[in-house]
Amino acid sequence: MATAVQADQVVELYRADALVKSQSQAQREAAAKHALERVLIRVSGNTAAAESPQARQALARAQDYVYEYSYASTDETLEGPNGEPVPASRLHLKFSPASVEQLLRATGLSFWPANRPTLLVWVVVNSADGLEVVRDEQVWQALRERAELRGLPLMAPLFDLEDHLAMPAESLWRMDESAIRNASERYRADAILTLRYSALSDGSLRGNWQLLHSEGDLGFDGAGATAEELLSGAIDSVADRFAGLYGISPSESGAASIAMLIDNVHSFGDYKKAERYLASLALVRRVQLHSIGANGLMLNLYTEGDVARLENTLALDRTLLPASESVSLSENRYQIRGSLLRPLRYRLEGAQP
Known part of the structure; x- marks a missing residue:
C-alpha cells in the first residue's frame, strides 16, 4: 500500500x-x-x-x-x-x-472555476478470489492521472483499520449507501464515488458506479479492456457531471458578467441612483436590471475587469457598502462569486428605509 x-x-x-x-x-x-x-x-x-x-x-x-x-x-x-x-x-x-x-x-466553451468538489473514491472488485477493496497502486495511479487531466481533487481512503471495519467489501459491492456515508464521514469530502467491477467471460471488464453528492445522486455504468480504462471512464462521468453543474458560459462580447444584489433598494429613486453610480464607473460597460424583489435590487454588470477589480473600485468611495452574503440565495458554495446564484451583496448608502 x-x-x-x-x-x-x-x-x-x-x-x-x-x-x-x-x-x-x-x-x-x-x-x-x-x-x-x-x-x-x-x-x-x-x-x-x-x-x-x-x-x-x-x-x-x-x-x-x-x-x-x-x-x-x-x-x-x-x-x-x-x-x-x-x-x-x-x-x-x-x-x-x-x-x-x-x-x-x-x-464558445464554458469555464469551470478552480473551486471544485473534493471527490472521495472507493473501489471494489469481484475477482476469482472473491470481493476485494482495491488498493492496487497501478489502479490508483490511473485514477489520479485521469482526475488530474479533468481537474478533479481526488481523495483516497486511508485503508487503515477504521476503514476496514467500517467499509467491508461486501457493503461496497451492495452499494450500501448508509454504510458508505458513515465510513466516508471522517474524510469530509464533498462527493463520494463508489465503483464496482468484475471480469466478463471474454476477459473484458464491466462495472457500474454511484455518485453521492448534494446536487443529487447518480448512477452510471461502463466497460473497458482494463481496470484503468474502466475507472478512467468513471472519472470522466463525474467530471462531466460537475462541469455541467458549475461551468460558466461565456459572457456577452467577452465582457465579464457580474451579478450584484443591492439588498436595501426598494424604491425607483434609489434604483436610479444605484444605476447611475455604477454606470459612471470606468470599468462598467453596461448595467442591466435583472429583477427587483423582496431581497432587493438584482443587477447584471458587464465589466472590463473581474470581481476583485470591481470590488476594489467600489471601495474607493462609499456609495455602495459591502453586505454579508446570504446562504438562502445559494446553498452552493461552488457557484462562483458574482454569479446570479451567488451575487455580490451591497447596500446603498443613504437609501430610503
Whole structure:
C-alpha cells in the first residue's frame, strides 16, 4: 500500500508537466502544444475542448500562452532517434489564465472555476478470489492521472483499520449507501464515488458506479479492456457531471458578467441612483436590471475587469457598502462569486428605509 494514494489531489488548472529529451526550443514547442491541450480540457471541463478550429490554431502557437517554464532533472528516459534510451528532463509549464479564458470565450466553451468538489473514491472488485477493496497502486495511479487531466481533487481512503471495519467489501459491492456515508464521514469530502467491477467471460471488464453528492445522486455504468480504462471512464462521468453543474458560459462580447444584489433598494429613486453610480464607473460597460424583489435590487454588470477589480473600485468611495452574503440565495458554495446564484451583496448608502 503506497502512501501516495492517501493524499488529496490538488487541482492546478493552468499548469502542466511534460518529459522532454532536451531543453531545445523544438522540444519545448512540442511539449507546450500537448500541455495546452490538457489545460483546455481541465479548465473547460470538456474533453473535446481542443477540437475546434480556434483551439487548433492556438495549439499551433501554444508557447504564446505560456508565461513561465522551468526544467527539473529526472531518473526517467525517453526513446532516442535510434531507439536508444535518452535521459529525460521534466518541463514545468504555466499558462496565462487570462489568455486561456479568452481562448475559451472565443471558442464558445464554458469555464469551470478552480473551486471544485473534493471527490472521495472507493473501489471494489469481484475477482476469482472473491470481493476485494482495491488498493492496487497501478489502479490508483490511473485514477489520479485521469482526475488530474479533468481537474478533479481526488481523495483516497486511508485503508487503515477504521476503514476496514467500517467499509467491508461486501457493503461496497451492495452499494450500501448508509454504510458508505458513515465510513466516508471522517474524510469530509464533498462527493463520494463508489465503483464496482468484475471480469466478463471474454476477459473484458464491466462495472457500474454511484455518485453521492448534494446536487443529487447518480448512477452510471461502463466497460473497458482494463481496470484503468474502466475507472478512467468513471472519472470522466463525474467530471462531466460537475462541469455541467458549475461551468460558466461565456459572457456577452467577452465582457465579464457580474451579478450584484443591492439588498436595501426598494424604491425607483434609489434604483436610479444605484444605476447611475455604477454606470459612471470606468470599468462598467453596461448595467442591466435583472429583477427587483423582496431581497432587493438584482443587477447584471458587464465589466472590463473581474470581481476583485470591481470590488476594489467600489471601495474607493462609499456609495455602495459591502453586505454579508446570504446562504438562502445559494446553498452552493461552488457557484462562483458574482454569479446570479451567488451575487455580490451591497447596500446603498443613504437609501430610503
